[in-house]
Amino acid sequence: MSTAPPAVEASALTKTYPGKVTALDGLSLTVRPGTVFGLLGPNGAGKSTTVKILTTLARPDSGSATVAGHDVLRHPDRVRRAIGVVAQRSGADPVATGRENLLLQGRLYGLRGARLTARVQELLDRFALADAAARPVKTYSGGMQRRLDVALGLVHRPEVLFLDEPTTGLDPEARTAMWEEIGRLAGDEGLTIVLTTHYLEEADRLAERIAIVDRGRVVTTGTPDGLKAELRGDTVQVELYEAPGEVDARLLATALGEFAGIREVTLDGRRLSARADDGGVAVPAVLAVLQREGARAASVTVARPSLDDVYLRHAGRRFADADSVPALAGGAR
Structure with a gap:
């Protein structure tokens, strides 16, 4: 029986920014298709730089990566058609309505007519945004905006969805609601989710497998329960x-x-x-x-044992102490 190729694979990625700031220092990872994979690390660990490279928004200094079977350097256009991206900052037009944002996103991916209309309504219903569909996005709460961002990333039914710090800035109630939605997304047949987070509880709750990133490197990888059981x-x-x-x-x-x-x-x-x-x-x-x-x-x-203990064992410092160091303070992004 053949094994399905990885949904995402990165090998020895390096990236240095001006000022000799090392963002990635030989980072490697493998994500199986149909899973939720968490990149867990403090601010400045290199998570966002990794996502930028995997989503073709940045080029590594060295190393290689494939997403949905496509090389991110040789075939970036194919990668972009195969992925959805929810960045840390909302990409929605604040003046346009929620429905208008979704319609525009669908058209950018070639959807038209009844197919597009049906897909937009499906997403508005799924993310509890139907009642607010005719309102400008600038009137949405933080939680509503993040749900719209996720919906925008799903319009074209991607194979791989990247969620870069999807709950940063949300209040506890909105964060819990987003966790529940991500959990439901994980049940979508064939969808692979790559989640970056600096919240230990978020990675523990949502990810089937995690890679702990510190100073631009993956220091350990495994299931949350498996990593804790090692201690x-x-x-x-x-x-x-x-x-x-x-x-x-x-x-x-x-x-x-x-x-x-x-x-x-x-x-x-x-x-x-x-x-x-x-x-x-x-x-x-x-x-x-x-x-x-x-x-x-x-x-x-x-x-x-907790993931904080796992981090301490492999990175040599407490997660909270690492997370308190400002990004770019001689390390990664």
């Missing part, structure tokens, strides 16, 4: 009253690592993290070491 046991996190000095931090990490069942000890300022076979058993031992070394604990938490 055996529990996560123990301790918030200290004071950050230890460099020497004290090394001594503390060494002392904790001597206990059976405690491993992967990291110290970042006042935050101590460790993996433990049994978090409940490990906590008293951790507190005893802290007391012996003169470090005071302000709080202790025990939790099952």
